[in-house]
Amino acid sequence: MRKIGLIVVLLLGMTGIGFVSAKLRKPDQQFVPHTIVYRFTEYDEAENPISTTIVVRRMSADGSWRHTVVGTDGSITHTSGKLAGEITSRKTDSNSPTHLGFSYYEAPGRNPAWISSDLQDFLMFTALRNDGTRFSKLEAVDISVL
C-alpha cells in the first residue's frame, strides 16, 4: 500500500515538473506570415539587364521560407530554408519610407537594401560586384500578409 502511495506521489511530482518546464520553455520565434513576389534581375558587367525572373517567397510564422522561382522560359525551381532568428532588431517609425505599404530602413553597407522590421524581410536587395557594378537586384513587386 505504501509502495502504491509512493508511486502516485512520484507520478504527480513528475507531472508537476513537466508542467512547469513547459510553461518556462521559451517559445519559438514568431514571424509575420507573408508572401512577397519579387522581380529578380541580373545584369552584365555594363549593367545591362540580361535576365529577369519572378520569385515568390512564402514566409511562415516559424521563420521557414520557400522560394518558387519562375524563369522566363516557364521553368520552376524551388529553394527553402529557415531563419535562424530575427534579421534585424532595428525598428522603423512613422517617418520611415514605405514600399508597397510597408515601412523600411535602408541597410548600411555597400550593397543597397531595404529591410522591413515588421516583416523581418527584405523589400529590396541589390548585389554589387567587387568593382561596384550591379550584379543583381531583388525587388518586391507585391506583398500580402497571410
Added chain:
Amino acid sequence: MTRKIQVALMVAGMMLAFSAGRVLAAECAYHQPSCNYRVSGCTPTGGSCAQHGGGTCYQEYGACCPGGDVDYSIFCAPSCDGSGGGPPCSN
C-alpha cells in the same frame, strides 16, 4: 601565301579567345561575402556550374551579424537550403 596563313591563324586565335571569354563569362560568378550572415533567402542565378562539379548556381543573401550590413554569396551546389552564410551567428 605564308602571310595569308598567318592572318588566318591570327583570326582563328582571336575567335578562339573570344569564345573562351564568352564561356568564362557564362560561368557561375562565385562571390564570397565579407561577413557572416543569417541566410534570408536563396535564388538560382545564371551561370554554368560545369567547371565546379555540377549543380546549380545560387545567390544567397542575408543580414550580417553582428552589425546591420547585408551581404551575399554566389556558389554552385546541388540545392540551396539556407544553411550557408559562414559560421552561425552567436545570437
